[in-house]
Amino acid sequence: MEIALEAQGLGKRYGKTWALRDCSLHLPAGRIAALVGPNGAGKSTLLHLAVGLLRPDAGAVRIFGESPYDNPELLPEIGFVAQDTPLYRDFTAAELVALGGRLNRRWDGALARNRLAQLGIPPNLRVGKLSGGQRAQVALALALAKRPLLLLLDEPVASLDPLARREFLQSLMGSVAESETTVLLSSHLLADLERVCDYLVVLNAARVQLVGPVDELVEGHRRLVGPRHDGAPIPGVTAVVRASHTARQSTLLVRADGPVHDPDWTEQDVTLEDLILAYLADGETPASHTAWEVPA
Template identity: 75%
Template sequence: MTEVALEAHELGKRYGRSTALRGCSLQLPAGRIAALVGPNGAGKSTLLHLAVGLLEPDEGQVRVFGRDPRAGTEVLAEIGFVAQDTPLYPDFTAAELITMGGKLNRRWDADVARDRLARLGIPLDKPVGSLSGGQRAQVALALALAKQPRLLLLDEPVAALDPLARHAFMQELMGAVADLGTTVLLSSHLLADLERVCDYLVVLQTAQVQLTGSVDDLLAGHRTIVGPRVGAEAVPGVAAVVRASHTERQSTLLVRTDGPLDESLWTVHEVTLEDLVLAYLGAADTRPLPEVTA
């Protein structure tokens, strides 16, 4: 049986009258590199903050490797977290932050952090507030990985970086994860970056999980089909229509399949991760879809 790194069940969180999450349920298998995708305000940061114990749920529960993240330091020792603004003490040098991390964490590999930053050409003796955005992001990642976490949560860590800095960050992340075997949940709007590195997908929209599963399984289970205009009638081989557009005589449908499609009637195309994410986010604005897991 596959170990579950992160599990949420009917998770809910409110800020006053505003609902950040409601009925949020998911399971992230251990060993995956997962993309957490959704528009601003969908609840991504709230979900990550609940997972690291910075927030307490109003409803439901969240578990990290089967345990409540607010239960004590033993659970938190398993989790690495890089917040959206990569918060670091600006007057501290990277070397000082590495030393401090060793005093606060029982499982800490200072040498790996120092070697990683040295390899990237990031000075250890300068205040991190004087470094570039890309360098600060790399320092935050090095500190998170020095903790040797079993689960690494990243909240839009590359949103403000230029393409070269984003590429360097992603390369460093992939190398480190391969070495440690860490499970990763990475929140980002940058679908092209996610498509290169992630093998699991969680789509969050309007405070709920809209889609979750292995990227390969989800892509294999969806197709874009083009053919004669259809209305509400069932299409053989189609379990659900996720997105539809029509002309006077033709329909273009992104569908979840449950059997063979009639290729004498329909032109069938594979979908990309971007196609899939945009279709489900668009569908969530118009009508509910059946839960999809893979």
């Protein structure tokens, strides 16, 4: 199995504050992965480390087995759309496509032009006069024109309206299906991620909390409703992720290694949103001290 992105004990510090700490994860090639976490969790830091814009203060990050910071030859294999979709606003989309051809040794200008034409984006209008959704589509088209093996997107749809978000994600899915590019997509919009992503990385409090294939992560967790829990072990439960209590009843979101057969507990399936919110609720939950990873 080829690994597109690998981090081992990765950390980045600003002064005395760790923006990212003890980050270890594997992203298999060919996946469309969601990178989820609250503001300040370290998502942008991880992405900037992965493209070599930052140097790690601890650990290492590798793209297809190589360090992006120490190996500039790796950069043509990576496409990156930053959070504010930075583009030269005085350039037209057509001029940016032409510029990309001059700056990248492997460049598919026809792909970029065709995508922009399909989306109805005026090629000769200055980028600064385009809408936010159109600028995001231009940035995506430029990133895809590199024909990257790994595409990193830092909250590219955060400022878009629902229609523009849907168009952007449909455009992304179509391009990825054609090229088999590995994608790591950072976003707060859980419903959008659930539609397009098959792999999940959850960051909270500067650490990885959860990582693995979406289906296996969801299948490995349950919601249990039953008598007030006193902390005693429950057969089949490996960890309690979150718990809420009333005077007589407890509701637990748990990791389970199989069905929970205790008749005192009613077992319910969880959704991807349930799972993500449970791991984001508190950076100091028992489950967060060691990231839970499902082998891909």
